[in-house]
Amino acid sequence: MALTRPVDPFASLTSDQKALLHHFLNDASQVTASHSGMQQDICKMLVPMALQTPSLLYATMALSAIHLQSLHNQSENVKSAPDIARLMAFSLEHFRKELQNPADKSSEALLATARTLCLAEIHSGAIHPNSWRAHIEGAKALMDTADHQGGLSPRSSAGFRRYLDRWYWSIVSLTALTGNGRPIGYGSEPPCATTDMGQSAAPDYLDDYWGFTVSLATIFREIGAAAWRNHQGRQAAQATVVDGTEVTVHSEAAALESSLRSLMDQGAGAPPAFYPGVAEGLSAECIRQLSLCNEAFQHSALIQIHRRLRQTPASSPEVQRSVKRILECTALIGPSPGLSPWVMLTTPLFIAGCEARGEDRDQVRQLLSSLHDTIHIPNVMQSLKFLEQFWSNQLDENEGWSQYLDRMRFDFIPY
Numbered sequence: 001m002a003l004t005r006p007v008d009p010f011a012s013l014t015s016d017q018k019a020l021l022h023h024f025l026n027d028a029s030q031v032t033a034s035h036s037g038m039q040q041d042i043c044k045m046l047v048p049m050a051l052q053t054p055s056l057l058y059a060t061m062a063l064s065a066i067h068l069q070s071l072h073n074q075s076e077n078v079k080s081a082p083d084i085a086r087l088m089a090f091s092l093e094h095f096r097k098e099l100q101n102p103a104d105k106s107s108e109a110l111l112a113t114a115r116t117l118c119l120a121e122i123h124s125g126a127i128h129p130n131s132w133r134a135h136i137e138g139a140k141a142l143m144d145t146a147d148h149q150g151g152l153s154p155r156s157s158a159g160f161r162r163y164l165d166r167w168y169w170s171i172v173s174l175t176a177l178t179g180n181g182r183p184i185g186y187g188s189e190p191p192c193a194t195t196d197m198g199q200s201a202a203p204d205y206l207d208d209y210w211g212f213t214v215s216l217a218t219i220f221r222e223i224g225a226a227a228w229r230n231h232q233g234r235q236a237a238q239a240t241v242v243d244g245t246e247v248t249v250h251s252e253a254a255a256l257e258s259s260l261r262s263l264m265d266q267g268a269g270a271p272p273a274f275y276p277g278v279a280e281g282l283s284a285e286c287i288r289q290l291s292l293c294n295e296a297f298q299h300s301a302l303i304q305i306h307r308r309l310r311q312t313p314a315s316s317p318e319v320q321r322s323v324k325r326i327l328e329c330t331a332l333i334g335p336s337p338g339l340s341p342w343v344m345l346t347t348p349l350f351i352a353g354c355e356a357r358g359e360d361r362d363q364v365r366q367l368l369s370s371l372h373d374t375i376h377i378p379n380v381m382q383s384l385k386f387l388e389q390f391w392s393n394q395l396d397e398n399e400g401w402s403q404y405l406d407r408m409r410f411d412f413i414p415y
Contacts, residue, residue: 009051017061021047024064030338031067031375032119034208034290037281039339045160046112053109055098058091059116066123070376078124078378091117107146111164114139118171122415125382132413136175136184139168163209170210173217174347175413176224177304180405183224204263206272206290208282211344212297213272219260219301226252227308227402253309260305264298267291286341289333293341296329296348303351307400314355314397326352327363335374343375346383350414353387354401361391383414 010018025043033039050056065084069077078084095113098105118135126132143165176183204215212220230249272291274282282290299322306312306319313319326348336342349371353364365384372380390404405411 009048017057020061020064020068021050023068024060027071027338028064028067031343031377033339034211034293034341034344035282035286036339037278038208041159041163045163046116049106049109049112049160053098053105053113055091055095056109056113056116058087058094059113059120062087062091063116063120063123066120066378067376070372070378075125075372075376075378075381079126084124088117088120102145107142107149108160108164111139111142111146112160114142115164115167122413123377123379125378133175133184133411136168136171139164140185140188143168166207166209169217170207171413171415173210173220174415177220177300178347178351178401178414179224179411180402181411182228183221185221186225186228203273204266205275206294208274208278208290211290211293211341213263213267213294215263216260216294216297216301219256219263222252222256223301223304223308226256227304230309249309253305256309257302257305260298260301264295267294267298289341292329292333293344293348296326296345299323299325299329300348300351303355307355308402311398314400315357319355320357320360323352323355323357323360327356327360327367330367331363335370337374342371345371346377346380346414350383350387351401353383354390379413379415382412386412386414 010021013021025047029039029043033042046056046060050060062084065081065087066078069075069081069084074081091113095110095117098110098113102110114135118132118139121132121135146161172183172185202214204213206213207217210217226249229252233248272287272294279287303319303322303326306316306322307314330345330349333340333342333345346368349364349368353361353368356364364387368380368384368387372378372384390401393408394404395407399407
């Protein structure tokens with residue numbers, strides 16, 4: 001009786017390509033997952049699809065190569081590395097062809113490519129809006145097309161589409177919290193979202209992919225939308241504050257802070273709720289760290305309400321209390337090379353850093369340096385560099401990060 005040999009799914013790949021995929025499976029995927037179960041789920045969904053979708057394969061290898069380059073202490077050279085640029089170019093070339101013949105690939109494969117290209121651009125420290133923002137907007141267009149055509153394609157996985165939806169709304173929420181300009185997805189909301197925080201019938205899950213709750217993500221988007229409306233109102237009045245605009249933004253800030261305080265009170269008195277089936281795979285320590293991560297994001301939102309909407313001085317006690325609590329939460333989670341909520345803390349650390357003073361700035365430097373040295377994402381080092389520039393070039397304490405972005409005319413997401 002002849003024994004059949006197991007089929008090697010990587011047989012058609014070159015040795016370099018195999019090495020990059022193995023690095024993704026074993027190392028690079030750890031820095032986008034808060035626990036091992038999530039890493040396994042991502043790899044099981046992504047890698048088989050990548051082996052059938054050239055654009056996704058090259059994008060995944062580029063993401064792996066970016067992490068590998070940083071591991072070799074080359075974070076600063078990622079954007080100029082020819083092998084990474086070549087992988088990105090191959091991915092984009094195949095992606096364009098696949099988009100011209102969408103029937104040949106599942107909508108989830110195309111959406112996964114947009115997601116992976118976006119992560120590769122962000123991880124590499126890109127500051128140009130036509131790179132990572134374009135992929136987010138492209139992902140939204142693909143989602144809308146798939147929904148219009150009746151949802152999932154026959155070859156797709158409902159679980160993978162849910163994961164991709166969660167990724168999209170997490171990145172949209174984070175850009176609304178930290179970005180400048182018109183928020184991505186402005187005017188649209190996920191099906192479960194509500195602007196009346198806490199009134200949704202769905203539980204307020206702490207999303208183990210985001211590191212913050214669903215309701216908190218809605219608040220992030222509302223902060224970005226309110227800041228944009230305020231900016232537009234000021235521009236319409238030739239940079240003079242119209243009473244109506246000022247009254248509106250202050251009333252929005254009050255409503256958002258009230259909703260946020262309610263979330264903080266609820267979270268302080270009860271263990272977090274997770275999506276069905278998630279909690280069983282989490283250790284008590286991971287749940288504790290995810291709760292701290294969510295608290296750091298809550299204080300990030302509180303800072304942005306004070307700074308972006310109310311124009312509260314950075315030195316005010318309410319802003320500085322939140323800065324210190326973010327640093328405390330981060331220190332309590334502690335360094336980890338991956339598979340920990342530690343990987344999610346770039347954004348809150350950056351927001352705290354923008355408002356930090358004195359010794360707190362030293363702690364921000366230390367924590368961001370430690371974060372980069374453990375998860376090896378070049379964007380983390382880029383975040384610290386931009387903080388140093390902001391601290392040196394800030395006009396006065398009233399100038400916030402979003403105004404600084406406008407003045408310097410560049411785009412960036414600390415992620």
